Amino acid sequence: MNNKKILGIAAVAVAAVWIFCISFLVSSNHMRKQRAAESTQPSASFPVYSSTTAPSGTTAGAVTASKFTMDGNQLSTNVTVGDPEWYVEESKSKQASEAVSIAEQIKSSSVQAAKDAVPSGKSNIIKAYVNALNKLKSTSSFSLTKDDRLSVEIDSISGGSSVQNIASSMIKNNTKNEPEHYSFSNGVDPSSGKSPDAVIAPISQTAQLSEKDVTNASATQSSGGGYKLLLTLGEATQTLSSPAAGYSTSMEVINVDSLGLPSSAKISELNITYNNSTIEAEIDKDGRITSMTHTLIVSKADGQGKMLMVPITVELHGNCVSNYSISY
Helix, strand or coil: CCHHHHHHHHHHHHHHHHHHHHHHHHHHHHHHHHHHHHHCCCCCCCCCCCCCCCCCCCCCCCCCCCEEEECCEEEECCCCCCCCHHHHHHHHHHHHHHHHHHHHHHHHHHHHHHHHHCCCCHHHHHHHHHHHHHHHHCCCCEEEEEEEEEEEEEEEECCHHHHHHHHHHHHHHCCCCCCEEEEEECCECCCCCCCHHHCCCCCCCCCCCCHHHEEEEEEEECHHHCEEEEEEECCEEEECCCCCCCCCCCCCCCCHHHCCCCCCEEEEEEEEEECCEEEEEEECCCCCEEEEEEEEEEEEEEEEEEECCEEEEEEEEEEEEEEEEEEC
16 A cells, blocks of 8 residues: 555544544534533423323323323424524535644654655765665665666777677677566575675675765655655776775676686786766665666776787776665
8 A cells, every 4th residue: 555545544534533523522512501501490380291100180190291101102292403504504604614624734744754764965865865775785685676787888999809799798798688677585695695795886785975975866755755866976986906986885886806718818007987977766764676777887997918928908988887776
């Protein structure tokens, strides 16, 4: 049941209880006024007889005030007088107006609560994303679809056609054309044997981001009480000996060890510059990520190495877009 429907039911329920209370109060006040009026009526104007006491000069029980018999059937002469029509209509109008007012107050409170749930300020937005991401990585049961799209352009390369073939093969092997599907249960996907932490970036580590790593952060309210956020990361460089600040702890960066280089290939220098990469995520009212997109932009990459003792240099640029779809 969605949040809007729950809110609607709550509004109706509160309005119904309010109407009942108002009706009971009006009825009680009316009865009290009626009893007060009867108790102040003068007793000398007309004789008043009870149903058990006969007036003087008559036989006890001969006259009753509330019942008589006709054709063998006992009938009652008690008469119930209802409220005037104008009073009933006025009460209904008042009750309806109060019910609408309560429903509007509930709706307004819900809208305000949803607005309050949206983080504001760079620090809070970053914190909200990191907390939600680590929560997802530690969740034991959910379904995930991950779709990676890699685009790489070689700007220059040395070593001739043989090196070109190796470079093309590396790119092909690291380009996935089909989405990967995971169904985690008790922290493991049975088909791959992987945990969420081994699939969701940053791979096999706790997510971290600081304000100095992020150039821009924004969050906007979305339907259902959740919100969408957008983080833009600045420029950072990865080398053979040092990771790219911010990127290595929040996204899936290039891992040289996983490239599958042949044993005859040795890299002696590597510089990968990331810049203007973005993280987009949609978070529901319970603080869970339902979808996210990591766009990793390599503005420039250059490296040097040897292949069968032949020196190699290469320059390239490109990007990798990772789309995550999550259902609980």
